[in-house]
Amino acid sequence: MSTEWERLKSDAEHARAYGNFAEAEVMWLRALKVADNFEKGDKRMALSMDKLGELYFEEKRYLEAEPLFQRSLVLRESTLGFEHPDVATSLSHLYSLYYVQNKLDKAEPLCRRVLTLYTKAFGEHHEYVAACLLNLAKLEQAKGNFAEADPIFAQALTLSEETLGANHAEVGKVLNDRGAFFLEAGRLEDAESQLRSALSIREAALGPAHPDTVNTLSNLGSTYRHLGRYHDAEPIYRRLLSIAEKALGPNHPDLGINILNLAETYQSQRRYLDAAPLFQRYLVIQEKQYSKDDPRLVESLHSLAMAYLEEKKFSQSEPLLKRALSIQEKALGAKHPDVGNGLNHLAALYYEMERHEEAEILLLRAIKNLGKDHLGSEYEKTLIAYLKHLETVYRAQNKLAEAEEALSSLIAVQEKMLGEEHPDVAASLTNLALVFEGQLHYRQAQKLLERALKIAEHSFGPEHPEIGQPLNKLAEVLDLQHKYVEALPYWERLISVYERSLGTRHPDVADVLDRLIASHRANKEYAQAEILCNRAISIRENAFGPEHPDVGFSLNDLAMVYFEQGKFERAEPLLKRASDVLKNALGPKHPEVALTLCCLATIYYKSGKLAEAETYFKDALAIYEKKGDAVSPQMNGALENLIGMYQEQNKLAAAESLCKRFLALRIKTLGSEHDKVAMSLNQLADVYCLGGKFALAEPLYEQSIEIQTKNSEKETLDLAETLDQYAMVLRKINKTMPAIKMETRASVIRRRENAPE
Incomplete structure (x- = not known):
């Protein structure tokens, strides 16, 4: 009988080792039946229950595993006593069963009892005690008791290193689990340190493709993604995918998580060309299944x-x-x-x-x-x-009234469902503030943002990254009111928040630096702006690599700092590099490329290199024209500069053609009564005046005045300037009385606005 049980045990273990769980189950069921005939208290009975239970556990057949582990525990307690070390084996099985099912209230007393048994049987300084401490730490982590879990993890690590040696595989397990704990707790720098150590141990002890090594790699990749260090995460996810492909084949359904992690890492780097084929590959795998x-x-x-x-x-x-x-x-x-x-x-x-x-x-x-x-219950959420x-x-x-109504409804639902002080309410208040900002109601926007910031601070604390959005927008609204001094501490606080939560080298820090740079530029504080530009470039090169478009944007910012100081010789090489980076990353016809071309053109224009300036202005305007951009400040600046350059060179035919081209574009995209159409009418009329074609200029100024008068609640200084130009034309064609009327109207506007005559 004993020989038969040993044979069944051997056959079951062999079948399980080769993944034949069905055969292993049959063998252990037969072994359990054989063990029924052994003397009462024979250890093989409990062992048979354990092994069959372990098999069910591995197959996630928890309902079938539980009674086996319970019977094993009762049997050992009755035959060996409640404090025998073998009882701890049954307790550990039951603990693991309850833990994976998140039945933590049942799992905890079992874990603590095992710890007591091992400590009493082997002493406090034993590897079994270390393993049990690790289980207890993970249990506290699962319950959300991070403060309680932290010292237990530390104790488990110290004891494992002392009893097993610093390079033992079990030490690698403790380091891995502690790193995963730090990752969940948001202690990312600590997580990286533990996981790198765990990886080194597991690679050496278990091999580079062992499942435990793979688990540590996965945790480390996730840590790098949370840190924004996508360059570091990418090779890890590539390696994980390669390991899985070798183990499973290139089209196995279980490759999905590895494919998606790598794809999402590329997305985070805005490398969509690399991400799309991976998503496509995953879809193909699924289409073969379904x-x-x-x-x-x-x-x-x-x-x-x-x-x-x-x-x-x-x-x-x-x-x-x-x-x-x-x-x-x-x-x-x-x-x-x-x-x-x-x-x-x-x-x-x-x-x-x-x-x-x-x-x-x-x-x-x-x-x-x-x-x-x-x-x-999902109705309100959806x-x-x-x-x-x-x-x-x-x-x-720009349906701001409709947006205001939708946001008001949204806030009402959120306040009802979540409470008035919920952070989601703060986010919606921030968006409603943006609507008021669009309506130029800056004071109302500021009040909403102050409330949103207060809610976020109350919900998350004054240094949490979630306060970033209202903090950011509040600083922006203050900037829009030209309250740069008042806005500056908000920008500086935002950087501090991100540095604390994400690290000093995170890309989000660079995004805030951009706004701080703009604030310093507005205040003409170029020394501070230059320092911050260089820091933003360094962060983005480290996070994304030197050819990423965000690096191009930062190079452009630094160039503008030099440009605004008239340091063209320092701005030019930066703009050229920025242009190359943006062309390669975004394509040669992207609007961001056009902005860089405009800056280069302006440098050449101011340096007297008119041929080069013309080429760059024309290239930039071609990009804006193709995109249908008729309103952006960048397009307006390029257009005005090129027209002005043609006028200075007396190339009036070229200036006329350019004005007509963009007048047609603006009418097509904006309608015939838009303010920008009035601007184009003025530009064309100015060109006609320079050429002495006053009769052609007259109706253009007249149409421009009509548009400006209709579109503005009160008459502006821009209108006054157009009136003066129109009056000059009227005098040229001997229409003196209408000219006097225009001049008088312009004078009234200037006096009302306290502007010089």
């Missing part, structure tokens, strides 16, 4: 579509989102509330394509389809998500 209309494809279709969306590959994104929506409608019905998710994603695409009316229609449909009965998106679409269309 039918083409399977709802399980929807999430993958959305991920790939969003990657294309970020790349501005709208024509590739749209069919994916439409397919996902079609799958949902087919599976659920067109009016089902869950279809709203697909409508929301498609609306996001149309928003980016500036097809705002279509986005608005989709979101209104999604909101209309919402059903309280179907969604239950309504909040759609209202957030809808108000953004309204703001993009």
Whole structure:
């Protein structure tokens, strides 16, 4: 009988080692039956229960494992006594079973009892005690008791190193688990240190592709992503994918998490060209598993579509989102509330394509389809998500009244569901402040932002990164009111918040530095601005590499610091490098490239290199024209400079052609009564005046005055200047009385505005 049990045990262990769990189960069931015939108290009975329970545990058959572990515990307690070390084995099995099912109240007393047994049996200075301390630390972590868990992790690590040696695989496990704890607790620098040590030990002790090594790599990659160190995370995720491919093959479904982690890391670096093929690959794997209309494809279709969306590959994104929506409608019905998710994603695409009316229609449909009965407690949560998106679409269309209404509804739902002091309310208050900012109601915006900041500080604390958004926007609104001195401490505080939470080298710190740089530039504090520009460049090069577009933006900022001081010889090489970086990263026709070209052109213009200046101005304007940009300050500056340059060189035909071209663009994109159309009419009229073509200039000034008068609540100094130009033309063509009327009207405006005559 004993020989038969030993044979069954050997066969079961062999089957399990080769992954044949079904055969192993049969062997252990037979072994358990054989053990029934042994004398009472025979250890093999409890061992058979343990081994069969372990098998079920590994297969996640927890309901079947639990009675086996419980029987094993009772048997050992009755035959060996409650304090025998073997009893701890059964207790540990039950602890692990309850722990993985998150039954922490049942798990904790078992863990503490095991610790007591091991300490009594082996003494406090033993590896078993260290292992039990590690389990207890993880248990406290799972309960959210981070303050209690921290010293227990430290104790487990010290004891493991002392009893096993600093390079033992079990020490690697403690370091890994402690690093994961620090990661969850947000102590990212500590997490990195522990995980790097764990990785070194596990690679040496277990090998570079061992599952435990893989687990540490995964934790370290996640830590780097949280730190914003995507350059460090990328090789880890590439390695993890390579390990999984070698183990499973290139098309195995379980590759998904590795593919997605690498894809998302590329997305975080804005390397959408690298991310999209990975999302595509994951979709292909899924399509081999499921039918083409399977709802399980929807999430993958959305991920790939969003990657294309970020790349501005709208024509590739749209069919994916439409397919996902079609799958949902087919599976659920067109009016089902869950279809709203697909409508929301498609609306996001149309928003980016500036097809705002279509986005608005989709979101209104999604909101209309919402059903309280179907969604239950999720109704308010989903309504909040759609209202957030809808108000953004309204703001993009400059439908500020509608945006205000949507945000007011959103805030009301949030306050009812979450309470008036909830951080989500603060976020919506911040967006409502942006609406007031768009209406030039800066004082109202400032009050909302002050309330939002107060809520965020109360919810998270004065140094938490979540206060960043209201802090950021409050500083911006103060800047818009030219309260630069008042805004400066908010920018400095924002940098301090990010440095504390994310580290001094995080890309988000560089984003705030940009605003602080702008504030210093506005105050002409160029020495401080230069220092901050160099720091922003260093951060972004470290985070993204020297060829990333954000590095190009920072180079451009530094160039502008020199440019505004007239240090053209220092600005020029920076602008050239910025131009090269942005062309390579974004394409030669991107608006950000145009801005750099404008700056270079201005340098050449002021340096008397007119041929080079003309080339760069024309290239920049061609980019703006192709994009349909008729209003941006950058486009206006380039246009005015090139027209002025032509006028100085007496190239009036070229100036006339340019003015007519952009007048037509502005009428087409903005309508015939926009203020920018009036500006173009003035520019063309000025060119005619220089050429002595006063009869052609007269109707242009007249039309410009009509537009400016209609569009403004009160007459402005810009209008006064146009009136004077018109009066000059009228005198040239001997219309003296109308000229006097224009001059008188201009004089009244200037006196009212306290402007010099």
